[in-house]
Structures are given as C-alpha cells and as structure tokens.
Amino acid sequence: MSKKLIALIILIIFVLVVAVDLVIGNYISARLSTTNWAREWGLFNPQAPIVVTNRETVRINSNNDVVDTAENAKSKTATLVYIDGAEMVATGSAVNWTSDGYFVTSDSALSVGGKVYAVITSGGDLFPVEAAYPDPASNIVVLQTAARGLTVFSLAEESDLRVGNQVVMVQNSVGNNQTSFYTGFVKRLSNDISGITFESDIISRSMELTLLEPVPAGSAVLNLSGRMIGIWDGEAVVPAESVRELVNNLLANGREYARPAFGFSYQMLNEVESKALQTERGARVLAVVANNAASRGGLRAGDVITEVDGQRINDNFNLDNWLRQVKPAQSVNFSVFRAGSTVSLIIVAEEL
Template identity: 25%
Template structure:
C-alpha cells in the first residue's frame, strides 16, 4: 500500500562503521534521461553555478537520543517506565538543514531534531559543530537550531514561494542516506497539497528525487532563493518515487522568524468544530466549546462563519489559518450568519492547545 512517509523520522542509519561515505563530492541527479536526448539537453538549464552558490550553506545533521525518547516519538508505549538501560542506550538519525544567517542560524525539520539529546552539524567543508535547539513547531514540522563558529558562515536567503508555478525548475540539496552534499533537480509538480499531516498543510509537491536524510533540506529556485523546506514523500518503499513535499517559504519564513526570537509559536484558537459546505456561503460550525472563545461570544452550532477581521473565509482550512495568525488575547471581528440573518461578534482569540477542535 502506498503510504505518506516523513522521509527522515529518525532514520536509524549507522553513522560510523559500515556507513558508506563519499566525501565532500557533489552528486547531481538529472531528470528526463538527458544522456539519451543530447539535443534537448542543450536547451535545459545547467545547475553548476547554482550549486557553487548555495551548497556551501547546506548542512548535514546527525542526532542522538535515548531509546526511550525514540520510542515515544515513534508512538511506542509511553506509559512504560524506561529501564536504566533504556535511558542510556542511544539511537542515531540523520537529516539536512540550511544556514540562513552567518552567525550560524540553521533551519531544519522538527522531526529531525525534536527530542534529540545531541545534535552535530557537518558543514559543506567537513567541519563538525555541536548545535543547540532555538525552537521547534510541531504543527509545521519546522525547527531552528544554532551553531557557533569562529568565522561568519556561508548562508542562503529565502525566496518567494508565491512566485513559483507548476512546471518551474527547482533544485534540492541535502544528506540522503547519510551521504552528504547531494543535489537533485526537478520541477514543481503541484501546489497547495494537503497530505493530512496537520491543520496547516499547504505543501509544494516536487518531483526532484528526495530520500531519507533529505528532511529539513532546502528546495531552491533558479535564483538561489529557498522556496521550500523538504519534509515528506509518498513512497511504497521508503525511497524516492518522484513525489515529495516541501513547506513553502511563505509559511516557513514567518515560523522561523518567530522561533528564532521566541523559541515557540503561539497560535490563535476559536474553540469550534468546522465543516466545509458546498454552498460556498462561509464555513459551517458543527460544535462550539462552551468555555472557549467562540462559546463566550455567543456563536452556536449551525452558524456559518463568513469572515474574520474582514477576511472572507469559505473553507474550514482557510478559517483555521486566518484565526491561527491572530495572536492569542487579541480581539477579532467575526461575521457569521444564522437562519439567514448576518450577525457580528467581537471574539477574544484564545491560545490554541496542542490537541483540540479549531
């Protein structure tokens, strides 16, 4: 059965001993069978200048954590008390990341470093540095970590994912299977993908080969801007079949900025259950938590929310995102319809719990 698989959920790769290492060489996996199509190949872009420009800022990440923590991450028996042997046993994982500031600020995935007891970052020149976590956001699978070096580090800048279209070329760089310093090329296959991993799914779909260990690595546009953070693949085998997903920069950049400054991200919450409606007339409220923000403001099951702070909403996902962007404690003007009449309520937005209705 084809399954959606986060492609570096602590892949248990040996980081020493029998692990094949290819040094710092770069590998470009080109698409479309270029060797068999020399005439067409002349019309396709070369990525060599882009590689030289951005790959020095791409890093490999190795993590260790206790076996007990790994079991909890993987859905193990969290109620069982770990034995002394469990607490000291270590497991290994690998992933990727990219430097966004010469002081050593690095972006990666939460599922790469979340819960790690030790993080080691390998730079493109082979330098290894310990890293600390500045902040993580599980709902978008983004983490920010930091290393300290004796000199400014190479870095890359954010691109604008709103400007990339289906069919545009992208290049992915990272650490697949622990090999390090590998780049692959492909195109944007689709936008706005919801892979049912969370309420904020809005992924870019890529056909560039990405594999276990690429998690947290960057997807670049041809100008060298980071337009996506690689996070998941669909695969029946766990390896690349040409369907990968990246968090678009329009989402990732804002999350990273907040995590860098505050270490966590507070999102707004209404306290309602929601359902889309074919009528297109707002979003239907299916349930209201009596003690939640919406309940205190008089909203009821059966109401249709039309807008939040004059921002029209016509899908449950759109409403969730609109509310999430409002800082908890702020008041929002919510327009809704009930039995054909339009009403308004000033709702004091709450803090979104980890698990709850919207």
C-alpha cells in the same frame, strides 16, 4: 573559371548542405533514435549522472540549471547528525537561516530521542545543537548553535511558480566531500486550496511535490534560480514565507512561540461552491473543538465565516496566515452567515 564563379559555387554548396541538414538531418536523427540499438546505447539521449563535489562541479549532463543550483546551494545547507558511541549518524538536512547560528529543519530529522545532535556545515565544521525550538503550529524546528558567518538563501515568491516546474533539494554528505541533490516537480501549489481542510491552529497551507526518489527531511526546496521555496518536512513543503514568519515569531518573543489557539477546522468556499451550496462566500466551518476559544465564542459547525475584524474573506484573503498573526488573549470579531442571516461573534484567542 573565374575566382568569383568558384566562390559562388562554394557558397551555393554550403547553403544546400545546411538546408539539407536542417530539413532532413533532424528527421534522420529522430528516426534513428527510435531504434532499439540507439536507445540501448543511449546515443541520442545520454542519461549520465551528475556529480557535484565540494571542490568542483563535474558537468556530465546538459541540465546546467540543476547543476548550478546545487553548486550554489551547498554552502547554505548543513547536515544534521547525532553521535552514537563511536558512530556519527546522519538524520537529515538543516538550512542555514541566520548568519549567527540559527538553522531550520524538520522534526522528523530529530526523531531519535535521547541523542546529542549537531550540524555539520558544508565547510566540514561541526556545531553541537545548543537548543531546539519545535514550532507547535508546524513540523518545523529552529536550531540554535554557536556557528557564525553563515551564508543564507534568498527566498522565492511562490507566485512565480507553476505546477510542473522543476525544483531541487540538496544534502551535503558527511565524510565523502560530495553534495547529493534530488529533483522533483511541483504537483500542487499552496494557494490551490480547493477541497483542502484547514486547521485554525496549525500551518495548513503546503506545496505538494512529485519526487523521483526519497528526499531527506529538512531539505531546502529551491527553484532553478537557487532561491528557496520552502522546507521539505518529510511529507510536503512548508512555504518559505511561513518559515520566515515562525522564526520571526520565535525570536521576537524571547525564543518562545506565541501561537494563538482557536479550535476549529474549515474549508474555503469559492464563488461556484458558495452558489451551489446557496450560502455566502467565505470559510465554511467543518468542526469546532469543545471547550476551546471558538466554542466559547459561539462558533458552530456549518457557519460560514465571511469577515474577520472587518476584512472580507475571498480568494485573495489568506485566512490561514491571518489567524496565525493573532496574539494569544487578543479578541477577534467574526462575522458568520448562519441559517440565512449574519451573526457577529467575538472570539478571544487562547495560547497553543
């Protein structure tokens, strides 16, 4: 038998083995994976935990994206603690926001009153909180410390997210040199505003998550590229863009917030809803607080706001964000649809 013939036979056998494995092997594996002993032993679907330490990443799970995200995030987050006698109590997470010592967290992570709080960075350095600035329009608190040289997250665009996408949250542990992380899935995006009641004076847009376990308040919420989507405030995700806006508001006004107050609640009407209600598209006013800016300006429950300062309100117009850009004492022109006709109102924003 010639060498060429032997090589040809070997090649044919190899091709047949590969073909059988592709066609039948997956079928056999699938059948075996449904047996009780295979599921009990986890032979075809191992469920090993993932451990990330401050020294190394131990990869014992195939989900490398989650591991890499947690590994890269730990230097950009801190643990919030307070000192109680001889004990140090961890209360939540804080996110490095600027390189010169500002952190962002949730007010629920500062819920124990009368305590001296501090942040512990991923490197183990402890910095007492010198000042805390709670935002009157959200559950976010900005913390000032003496830390320097902090690394910070890049912010993600929520438009890149989809419902069902996986997200990661990270908390550095105190004392055991490990980073705990949590995973969840996007349940509702902040731009899904159907049926949502907005309050004119607070950040009403938030992202909802389906969580696999409780997550510490103040944790950064990250996509699998490691970019920050927002801050977990204990109930929902405050979008990163809203956090950036409130921090800029604070620092631009000498560490004081300049938040406008109007005093009304509303729901956005899309084209289908406005046709069903036989009214204009816009923001339907649900309630107006007495003796507040909106009531003094003549706004009424049942009005549909169609324009603000000449800008038409539609699905692409973020009225919630636009109202927060107004400065206290600033006059705003409202066009409202009321009883079949358009009415012009001037409302002077007050201070929250």
